[in-house]
Amino acid sequence: MSELLIPFEYDYMLRAMGIAGLVGAVAGLLSCYVVLKGWSLMGDALSHAIVPGVVLAWLGGIPFAIGAFASGMLAALAMAGLRGRTPIREDAVIGVVFTGFFGLGLFLLSLFPSNVRLQTIIFGNVLGIADADIIQMAIIACVVALALGIWGRDLMLSLFDPVQLVAAGGNPGHMRILLLMLLAATAVAGLQAVGAVLVIGMLVTPGATAYLLADRFGRMAAIATFIGASTGLVGAYASYFLDGSTGGSIVALQAAIFVAVLVFAPKHGIRATRRAAAKAVGTPA
Amino acid sequence: MDGALVRPPGTRAGLSVEGVSVAYPNGHLALRDASFSLQPGTVCGLVGVNGSGKSTLFKAIMGLVRPSAGQVRIGGEKVQAALKRNLVAYVPQAEEVDWSFPVGVRDVVMMGRYGHMNMLRIPRAADRQAVDAALARVGMLDLAERQIGELSGGQRKRVFLARALAQGGELLLLDEPFTGVDVTTEDAIVELLTQLRDEGRIILVSTHNLGSVPTFCDHVVLVNRTVLAAGPTPEVFTGPNLLRAFGGALRQHSLPEQAKAHAPLEAGHVVVLSDDERPLVMAPDGRVLGRLTQDL
Numbered sequence: 001m002s003e004l005l006i007p008f009e010y011d012y013m014l015r016a017m018g019i020a021g022l023v024g025a026v027a028g029l030l031s032c033y034v035v036l037k038g039w040s041l042m043g044d045a046l047s048h049a050i051v052p053g054v055v056l057a058w059l060g061g062i063p064f065a066i067g068a069f070a071s072g073m074l075a076a077l078a079m080a081g082l083r084g085r086t087p088i089r090e091d092a093v094i095g096v097v098f099t100g101f102f103g104l105g106l107f108l109l110s111l112f113p114s115n116v117r118l119q120t121i122i123f124g125n126v127l128g129i130a131d132a133d134i135i136q137m138a139i140i141a142c143v144v145a146l147a148l149g150i151w152g153r154d155l156m157l158s159l160f161d162p163v164q165l166v167a168a169g170g171n172p173g174h175m176r177i178l179l180l181m182l183l184a185a186t187a188v189a190g191l192q193a194v195g196a197v198l199v200i201g202m203l204v205t206p207g208a209t210a211y212l213l214a215d216r217f218g219r220m221a222a223i224a225t226f227i228g229a230s231t232g233l234v235g236a237y238a239s240y241f242l243d244g245s246t247g248g249s250i251v252a253l254q255a256a257i258f259v260a261v262l263v264f265a266p267k268h269g270i271r272a273t274r275r276a277a278a279k280a281v282g283t284p285a
Numbered sequence: 286m287d288g289a290l291v292r293p294p295g296t297r298a299g300l301s302v303e304g305v306s307v308a309y310p311n312g313h314l315a316l317r318d319a320s321f322s323l324q325p326g327t328v329c330g331l332v333g334v335n336g337s338g339k340s341t342l343f344k345a346i347m348g349l350v351r352p353s354a355g356q357v358r359i360g361g362e363k364v365q366a367a368l369k370r371n372l373v374a375y376v377p378q379a380e381e382v383d384w385s386f387p388v389g390v391r392d393v394v395m396m397g398r399y400g401h402m403n404m405l406r407i408p409r410a411a412d413r414q415a416v417d418a419a420l421a422r423v424g425m426l427d428l429a430e431r432q433i434g435e436l437s438g439g440q441r442k443r444v445f446l447a448r449a450l451a452q453g454g455e456l457l458l459l460d461e462p463f464t465g466v467d468v469t470t471e472d473a474i475v476e477l478l479t480q481l482r483d484e485g486r487i488i489l490v491s492t493h494n495l496g497s498v499p500t501f502c503d504h505v506v507l508v509n510r511t512v513l514a515a516g517p518t519p520e521v522f523t524g525p526n527l528l529r530a531f532g533g534a535l536r537q538h539s540l541p542e543q544a545k546a547h548a549p550l551e552a553g554h555v556v557v558l559s560d561d562e563r564p565l566v567m568a569p570d571g572r573v574l575g576r577l578t579q580d581l
Contacts, residue, residue, distance in 0.1 A: 164397075169400050
């Protein structure tokens with residue numbers, strides 16, 4: 001039994017669990033907006049597009065978060081700029097831009113193969129990150145949470161009914177930019193927790209799970225935040241024993257919860273909808 | 286006291302659309318030199334075929350598209366200023382709403398109050414009262430805690446009407462409010478719009494429901510890539526004008542003999558005009574007789 005408590009005796013484990021839980025919570029909250037906006041692919045694109053920025057930031061000796069954020073915004077600009085100016089469909093534009101950025105990042109990375117810190121950008125290594133990086137991640141997470149605290153309701157309205165936001169004197173275009181920036185920022189924070197490849201999991205799965213469990217945005221946000229926080233914490237804890245990838249365990253755990261909810265959710269689960277359909281046609285389930 | 290709820294006298298907002306042209310980035314000119322104006326206390330029907338620029342006109346009035354020429358004034362103010370003052374409320378088409386979105390009836394109506402709240406959009410007592418009053422007025426107070434997808438077609442319409450009521454604008458825009466609702470709901474909506482008109486608001490209704498237009502619209506604006514005619518219903522909503530607005534797009538049945546599809550109005554025939562929804566019945570001289578409640 002006491003063996004299970006061993007992770008709590010190490011400072012680095014406590015820090016890892018703390019930061020994974022915090023980033024998981026914020027990513028979980030943001031995932032509600034991503035899911036309702038239908039921006040899963042956009043989130044995936046941004047989280048890959050930040051990689052060249054991280055490499056260049058490291059080469060230039062500036063904080064990785066700044067390089068990553070700049071790179072993500074540049075990719076978002078490129079996607080927005082191409083959309084509407086070419087007859088190419090949006091998904092193809094996203095696909096071209098993000099693989100282009102990711103490819104460039106991997107190429108830059110291959111020029112400096114000995115740097116372990118850069119390798120962890122791709123796959124994450126929350127157990128081995130430096131204090132300075134933890135502080136960066138914590139600051140980003142808090143800024144994103146604060147921004148959602150201030151503009152969350154307008155953002156939600158812009159997803160549900162953008163014209164009503166206009167009628168209320170707001171601007172849906174600003175909300176679109178805000179969501180892009182929050183996505184890029186959270187992807188940056190999630191990098192070191194689960195890596196660039198898996199961060200999209202944290203930005204989609206909790207929201208998708210909560211959507212199946214809640215009929216109100218407030219509840220959906222609370223559930224998604226809780227799932228994000230708890231899986232971050234538990235995933236980091238479990239990886240101590242499994243000696244495996246923290247990112248993998250966090251995202252796999254989220255996926256497992258999603259599958260369970262998908263089947264057993266009281267109202268929108270597969271079993272419930274099947275029962276409701278059977279009841280509607282008058283045959284026993 | 287919430288300043289937006291108490292209107293100082295003499296600030297009634299008229300609507301004027303002056304020479305508005307809208308071109309889209311692909312070069313398509315959706316609307317050319319459109320002009321009309323409405324005084325407070327008017328219900329106005331916006332009538333035209335699909336693709337005639339009706340929705341573009343709506344968008345220009347809401348500031349969603351920028352006119353390449355001309356201007357829209359609401360209460361003498363530019364659109365952006367009018368929106369900031371919460372003067373414009375809008376009721377969307379049912380097809381444009383995501384009914385599976387995780388919001389309840391009360392949440393949706395509260396959205397009408399956002400413009401009255403501070404930046405954090407935290408409702409105050411006045412906002413809750415306005416929401417309750419609006420829900421009561423459309424008879425939806427009992428269903429306030431439902432998720433919007435659990436409502437019937439007519440109830441769904443009422444929720445968004447309640448939202449516009451809670452906002453309390455001077456100009457109310459309704460996009461196809463009668464699509465997919467039963468006659469009872471339609472009558473209830475018309476009754477509510479009439480009340481709002483009597484309170485001195487301007488109600489602009491985009492509709493295909495030609496048969497109902499003369500029953501509740503004081504004014505009509507006929508649109509086909511520009512404003513063809515605008516003014517009091519008896520003057521504008523006439524057979525010849527409607528044929529001009531709709532051309533061959535309108536189903537026309539002359540009684541007792543079936544007229545040819547594109548034949549002009551023939552003397553001595555009762556004419557039934559139909560644009561998808563409830564048909565309009567006109568006397569041989571082009572006077573509007575009434576409507577059919579069943580499609581032909």
